[in-house]
Amino acid sequence: xxxxxIQLDNVTVRFRIPxxxxxxxxxxxxxxxxxxxxxxxxxxxxxNISFSIKQGETVGIIGANGAGKSTLLKVIARxxxxxxxxxxxxxxVAPLLELGAGFDYEMTGRENIFLNGAVLGFxxxxxxxxxxxxxxxxxxEEFMDAPIRTYSSGMVARLGFxxxxxxxxxxxxxxxxxxxxxxxxxxxxxxxxxxxHKNGSTILVVSHNPDSIRNLCSRAMWLAQGSIKMAGPVDxxxxxxxxxxxx
Amino acid sequence: xxxxxSAKSSPAIIDEFVQLIRYRDLVFLMTGNILKxxxxxxxxxxxxxxxxxxxxxxxxxxxxxxxxxxxLSHYAIYLLSGLLVWNFITQTTQYAMGTMAYGGGLxxxxxxxxxxxxxxxxxxxxxxxFISIFSLIIIIIFLDHPLGAAWFFIPxxxxxxxxxxxxxxxxxxxxxxxxxDTLDIYQVLIQALFFxxxxxxxxxxxxxxxxxxxxxxxxxxxxxxxxxPIYANHLPDTSLIVNAVSLAFTTLLAGWIAFxxxxxxxxxxx
Ligand SMILES: Nc1ncnc2c1ncn2[C@@H]1O[C@H](COP(=O)(O)OP(=O)(O)OP(=O)(O)O)[C@@H](O)[C@H]1O
Ligand SMILES: [Mg+2]
Numbered sequence: 001x002x003x004x005x006i007q008l009d010n011v012t013v014r015f016r017i018p019x020x021x022x023x024x025x026x027x028x029x030x031x032x033x034x035x036x037x038x039x040x041x042x043x044x045x046x047x048n049i050s051f052s053i054k055q056g057e058t059v060g061i062i063g064a065n066g067a068g069k070s071t072l073l074k075v076i077a078r079x080x081x082x083x084x085x086x087x088x089x090x091x092x093v094a095p096l097l098e099l100g101a102g103f104d105y106e107m108t109g110r111e112n113i114f115l116n117g118a119v120l121g122f123x124x125x126x127x128x129x130x131x132x133x134x135x136x137x138x139x140x141e142e143f144m145d146a147p148i149r150t151y152s153s154g155m156v157a158r159l160g161f162x163x164x165x166x167x168x169x170x171x172x173x174x175x176x177x178x179x180x181x182x183x184x185x186x187x188x189x190x191x192x193x194x195x196x197h198k199n200g201s202t203i204l205v206v207s208h209n210p211d212s213i214r215n216l217c218s219r220a221m222w223l224a225q226g227s228i229k230m231a232g233p234v235d236x237x238x239x240x241x242x243x244x245x246x247x
Numbered sequence: 248x249x250x251x252x253s254a255k256s257s258p259a260i261i262d263e264f265v266q267l268i269r270y271r272d273l274v275f276l277m278t279g280n281i282l283k284x285x286x287x288x289x290x291x292x293x294x295x296x297x298x299x300x301x302x303x304x305x306x307x308x309x310x311x312x313x314x315x316x317x318x319l320s321h322y323a324i325y326l327l328s329g330l331l332v333w334n335f336i337t338q339t340t341q342y343a344m345g346t347m348a349y350g351g352g353l354x355x356x357x358x359x360x361x362x363x364x365x366x367x368x369x370x371x372x373x374x375x376x377f378i379s380i381f382s383l384i385i386i387i388i389f390l391d392h393p394l395g396a397a398w399f400f401i402p403x404x405x406x407x408x409x410x411x412x413x414x415x416x417x418x419x420x421x422x423x424x425x426x427x428d429t430l431d432i433y434q435v436l437i438q439a440l441f442f443x444x445x446x447x448x449x450x451x452x453x454x455x456x457x458x459x460x461x462x463x464x465x466x467x468x469x470x471x472x473x474x475x476p477i478y479a480n481h482l483p484d485t486s487l488i489v490n491a492v493s494l495a496f497t498t499l500l501a502g503w504i505a506f507x508x509x510x511x512x513x514x515x516x517x
Contacts, residue, residue, distance in 0.1 A: 024427050087251070115273075121274050
């Protein structure tokens with residue numbers, strides 16, 4: 001039970017922002033002819049981040065817009081590989097970073113269950129077995145054969161959530177998606193997350209809602225400008241954070 | 248239990264391949280979806296795939312057929328078999344570059360093997376190629392062109408063509424992520440190259456110096472390889488086959504190394 005499932009050692013993510021226009025061959029050729037090099041600003045979205053999370057923990061990540069929260073989750077979900085440092089992760093991750101990433105809006109709900117399942121790395125056969133349960137949880141039976149461009153954004157989110165969380169993951173990564181859907185679905189999705197938590201899943205949540213962090217998490221981590229400003233028990237950190245934002 | 252370690256994962260060249268196998272259902276779905284989107288709206292889609300090369304062939308045959316009558320007896324077959332190879336390579340590579348540049352937004356949101364897009368583009372190109380081969384068959388039947396034993400080589404040349412096209416797509420897509428005008432430059436270059444490649448005319452009309460020079464044109468090697476069994480009913484020269492095979496595998500290797508070693512930067516750039 002006490003094994004480390006997520007560990008980050010000195011993780012740095014650096015975005016290189018060119019000062020001039022988008023890079024083209026033409027630009028390069030002109031610059032090369034003029035013997036000038038292209039200038040960049042390097043911007044550290046994450047700066048020397050180290051921490052570790054044990055199996056079954058629930059950790060909330062808070063911080064201002066642009067602090068690097070989403071970038072941190074992406075590094076853990078292996079969407080971006082860090083420039084420096086090391087990310088270690090054990091187990092299967094269910095990334096709830098952007099619900100319905102990889103949905104094709106011209107295709108039906110049913111087709112998208114298979115497509116999104118494949119994007120998450122599941123086989124066609126797996127998805128066929130899960131189809132019924134997913135449709136039921138999303139609660140959109142009548143719309144399964146309509147293209148999802150006809151869905152409301154809440155319906156799209158419900159479907160995305162239902163697919164990504166259909167089987168219990170070892171690690172659940174949630175980026176500000178708890179507020180989507182109506183009250184009924186919010187309850188339903190919270191219940192599922194809690195259920196997985198009880199059964200041993202490790203959970204990482206990014207949210208701007210202090211209550212959902214306090215309710216769900218035992219630990220919190222406060223990011224500011226790409227660095228960890230504070231980390232510790234959720235109440236301590238949240239108190240500090242709310243004091244800080246009031247002053 | 249699956250593990251991910253950003254520091255010590257196996258070299259990208261191997262890792263990307265392993266991941267692609269793991270995500271094979273995604274590759275098939277993506278390929279299928281491209282085709283579905285294209286052909287779903289109308290069965291006319293397939294019809295156009297057939298008609299387009301047929302019309303092109305008819306027009307060009309009327310225009311140039313008599314000009315090359317002495318050197319090329321079944322001009323339409325000579326022309327179309329070259330044209331099909333040309334279209335397969337150029338359309339697939341352009342499509343692959345487009346999907347990476349525009350459809351690659353997914354790569355910023357969730358992990359999928361980066362090469363998925365390229366493989367799907369090549370799969371889509373192959374299906375289109377097979378459909379358009381039917382237009383060639385129609386012309387072969389119409390002209391009563393003789394069928395020969397050398398035709399057994401056609402599947403082999405399609406395989407070599409596909410390997411080359413995959414590698415070339417990888418190379419060009421890598422470039423197009425770093426330089427946004429890659430596609431524009433490529434389109435201009437292939438337009439010029441089209442006239443420098445003996446597709447509409449026989450190699451023999453060129454001066455010896457020029458045809459020596461054009462022997463280095465990779466498109467010519469691949470087109471000759473595909474066209475010779477169909478048009479001339481004999482196998483391509485062994486040296487040509489050797490050239491084509493080495494060209495295909497070198498391109499694939501270079502493309503795979505370039506693409507996988509830059510793959511991690513794609514999420515930063517797209
Ligand atoms: N692809 C990119 N290229 C350049 N800069 C980027 C890129 N992605 C993120 N950034 C920068 O990295 C910083 C952190 O972004 P991130 O999305 O992690 O913030 P966040 O903490 O999730 O903010 P929010 O609360 O608004 O969601 C921002 O300043 C952003 O501009
Ligand atoms: Mg964010």
